[in-house]
Amino acid sequence: MALDRDGRLTFRNVAVDADVARAPRAYHAVWSEFDNATGDTRFLGTSDAADAEVVAPSSLPAREGAFLKVELSSSGSDHASWSYPVDAFFRLRAGSWQLAGFDRMPERN
Numbered sequence: 001m002a003l004d005r006d007g008r009l010t011f012r013n014v015a016v017d018a019d020v021a022r023a024p025r026a027y028h029a030v031w032s033e034f035d036n037a038t039g040d041t042r043f044l045g046t047s048d049a050a051d052a053e054v055v056a057p058s059s060l061p062a063r064e065g066a067f068l069k070v071e072l073s074s075s076g077s078d079h080a081s082w083s084y085p086v087d088a089f090f091r092l093r094a095g096s097w098q099l100a101g102f103d104r105m106p107e108r109n
Contacts, residue, residue: 003090003097007056007071007094011088014077028052032070034062034089041069066092067100 001011009029015021027049032041045057060068071085091103 001088001099003056003068003070003099003100005096007058007060009054009056009072009088010070011052013052022078023051024074024082026050026085027052027054027074029056030085031056031060032071033067034067036067036091044068047101064092064094066094069098081092 001009003004004011013021016023029047031044031046031048037093040106043101047054047056049055054072056070059084068090070090071086072088073080073085077083084105087101087103087105089103090097091100092098
């Protein structure tokens with residue numbers, strides 16, 4: 001999983017890559033600025049894509065050290081668990097977004 005300077009999130013769905021599952025109809029991302037000290041978030045926007053490349057909203061933070069949380073899920077899949085988001089956390093360092101953490105919770109309340 002990577003987020004480039006232009007706000008393009010790319011990732012792999014290994015089950016689809018291994019040909020053991022069909023690709024979902026769409027991927028959905030919820031973008032938030034993340035406060036690493038408190039866990040608070042500030043909503044930035046959403047985006048959708050038909051493949052494993054999602055474009056961020058134009059409002060991404062630009063200050064050094066900023067954190068970003070991306071909740072990524074899918075729809076139109078044979079796997080109900082794929083509709084529950086995984087959380088990817090990125091930190092802006094030296095002008096580049098670096099993956100800082102990744103969480104997958106089986107179900108959310």
